[in-house]
Amino acid sequence: MEVKIGVQHAPREIVLESGQSAEEVERAVNDALAGKAQLLSLTDDKGRKVLVPSDRLAYVEIGESATRRVGFGAL
Known part of the structure; x- marks a missing residue:
């Protein structure tokens, strides 16, 4: 699952591949925005944690x- 996170006052977005389901990611985002958690915490496919302050989302x-295509085929 690909997750893109926009952070206020940051020129680039955070992009990560997560093994979590869409429902788990949505629940974590809802908890962060509702004030239940001060940080949005997600784990990528390699086991690294990404922490973003909820007030900066x-x-x-x-x-x-997305599947990556390799080669010179007609699109």
């Missing part, structure tokens, strides 16, 4: 992982 985009 601009947006979170949850989507399926």
Whole structure:
């Protein structure tokens, strides 16, 4: 699952591949925005944790992982 996180006052977004389901990511975002948690905490496929202060969240985009194409084929 690909997750893109926009952070206020940051020029780039955070992009990570997560093994968590869309519902788990959405629940973590809702908890952070509702004030239940001060940090949005997500874990990527390699086991690294990404922590973002909940008051700095601009947006979170949850989507399926895109398959990467290799080669010179017609699109």
